[in-house]
Amino acid sequence: MTIRLQDTLSGETRPLEPLEPGHVRIYSCGPTVYGPAHIGNFRSFLFADLLVRYLRYRGLRVTWVMNLTDIDDKIIKGAAAEGITHTELADRYTARFLTDMDALGMTRPDVLPRATEHIPQIVDLVETLTEKGHAYATDDGSVFFRIASWPAYGRLARLDPDAMRVGERVTADEYGKDDVRDFALWKGSKPGEPSWDTALGPGRPGWHIECSAMSMAHLGMSFDIHTGGVDLVFPHHEDEIAQSEAATGQPFVKTWMHCAFLRMGGEKMAKSTGNITRVSDLVAGGVSPRALRYALTAVHYRAPLNYSEESLAAAGAAVERIDALLGALAAYREDRADDPGLPQMLEGVRTAFVAGLDDDLNVSEALAALFDGVRELNRRLDARALSTADAVRATDLVRDLDRVLGIAAPADATLDPELATMLEARVAARAGKNWAESDRLRDELLVRGVAVEDTRDGQRWRLVVGSGG
Numbered sequence: 339m340t341i342r343l344q345d346t347l348s349g350e351t352r353p354l355e356p357l358e359p360g361h362v363r364i365y366s367c368g369p370t371v372y373g374p375a376h377i378g379n380f381r382s383f384l385f386a387d388l389l390v391r392y393l394r395y396r397g398l399r400v401t402w403v404m405n406l407t408d409i410d411d412k413i414i415k416g417a418a419a420e421g422i423t424h425t426e427l428a429d430r431y432t433a434r435f436l437t438d439m440d441a442l443g444m445t446r447p448d449v450l451p452r453a454t455e456h457i458p459q460i461v462d463l464v465e466t467l468t469e470k471g472h473a474y475a476t477d478d479g480s481v482f483f484r485i486a487s488w489p490a491y492g493r494l495a496r497l498d499p500d501a502m503r504v505g506e507r508v509t510a511d512e513y514g515k516d517d518v519r520d521f522a523l524w525k526g527s528k529p530g531e532p533s534w535d536t537a538l539g540p541g542r543p544g545w546h547i548e549c550s551a552m553s554m555a556h557l558g559m560s561f562d563i564h565t566g567g568v569d570l571v572f573p574h575h576e577d578e579i580a581q582s583e584a585a586t587g588q589p590f591v592k593t594w595m596h597c598a599f600l601r602m603g604g605e606k607m608a609k610s611t612g613n614i615t616r617v618s619d620l621v622a623g624g625v626s627p628r629a630l631r632y633a634l635t636a637v638h639y640r641a642p643l644n645y646s647e648e649s650l651a652a653a654g655a656a657v658e659r660i661d662a663l664l665g666a667l668a669a670y671r672e673d674r675a676d677d678p679g680l681p682q683m684l685e686g687v688r689t690a691f692v693a694g695l696d697d698d699l700n701v702s703e704a705l706a707a708l709f710d711g712v713r714e715l716n717r718r719l720d721a722r723a724l725s726t727a728d729a730v731r732a733t734d735l736v737r738d739l740d741r742v743l744g745i746a747a748p749a750d751a752t753l754d755p756e757l758a759t760m761l762e763a764r765v766a767a768r769a770g771k772n773w774a775e776s777d778r779l780r781d782e783l784l785v786r787g788v789a790v791e792d793t794r795d796g797q798r799w800r801l802v803v804g805s806g807g
């Protein structure tokens with residue numbers, strides 16, 4: 339069985355064949371750290387996380403790089419408004435991004451390079467492009483990429499090069515361009531703006547060039563997969579291909595993967611529509627980060643995701659079903675012969691799960707397989723058809739598949755000591771047939787986020803996965 343991925347550039351779904359056998363090199367366009375990331379951004383980052391987790395699950399070595407854009411117009415503007423340096427503003431929102439990332443259970447990329455730490459590589463790339471006739475300087479000290487020098491321009495976005503960028507706003511600092519379509523590789527310094535003294539003269543990098551410089555610095559001139567939101571296809575990724583391939587003469591990226599939009603109330607999730615929802619605000623408001631992760635990853639990455647209170651509640655219920663099954667399996671004790679049909683049933687779930695994800699990361703199919711398994715395991719638990727050892731086998735499967743999904747509560751989840759004491763007190767109350775006290779403790783535990791259930795295997799508890807308010 340092979341992993342097949344859809345490539346935006348060719349429009350084809352092709353088998354993944356890493357340039358270096360067994361090792362997949364991935365670059366993801368990361369956040370511009372000028373404010374808290376919203377869930378639309380995180381949909382795209384979590385898609386990349388799912389991809390990385392799955393490739394590792396399938397035994398591949400993965401090197402994953404995600405950049406942090408820590409210098410751009412919005413950062414300069416935000417820092418000026420607050421009277422702080424661009425570095426202070428970028429550091430604050432980088433920390434916030436990492437906190438959100440951890441809250442959502444995202445794998446940390448192997449490298450999180452920052453644009454301002456790659457100025458020499460950016461300058462080298464711009465110099466190479468100028469030497470090869472693909473870039474030119476203007477009077478204000480800026481350097482532009484000459485689109486007319488690159489006939490393949492527009493292939494990724496399937497654009498007619500002559501019709502491109504018509505109507506695109508030409509800012510005052512770009513009047514010196516030879517062609518309205520040309521884009522800035524280097525921005526000549528302006529009074530009051532941060533700048534770096536380089537061989538190109540004082541200035542700062544344009545946005546597009548940083549991704550070419552950083553991806554090639556950490557992954558080489560050609561690498562396997564480049565991800566981003568579909569809004570980055572044009573012009574950002576189109577520009578990345580042009581400047582990278584014009585500089586190196588090598589194919590830049592083998593597979594381009596783009597994540598569709600997040601919609602809220604039918605609107606595309608974007609800052610302009612004002613329906614921003616930030617991860618940190620949601621979590622502070624009581625939304626379970628695991629439910630949020632599920633809601634943002636449970637739809638195939640190329641399909642628009644409709645985010646709503648309802649979808650979040652459904653995600654919370656799905657996560658609770660997995661927690662409840664794992665809790666029931668952990669508590670289950672039955673001294674009987676093993677269920678002879680169980681290994682085949684578990685293997686069937688795994689096979690269907692893998693087949694779904696092998697098919698261009700079709701997570702909906704994979705989740706359907708998992709929840710078929712959850713239903714079947716609950717049925718066998720209710721019928722007391724499993725042995726104690728069977729319950730361990732089933733747990734191992736669910737935990738194993740969750741290495742890809744990252745939604746189950748950790749196996750070693752420990753309770754706040756005060757809550758643990760209340761659970762013990764409740765066991766004692768029931769042993770003493772003090773039903774009023776045991777009910778009181780059950781109610782108080784529930785208010786504090788711990789659901790208690792009495793089963794044949796004794797008292798069982800699980801954390802309530804709320805969708806918050």
Ligand SMILES: [Zn+2]
Nearest residue numbers: 367368549574
């Ligand atoms: Zn980028």
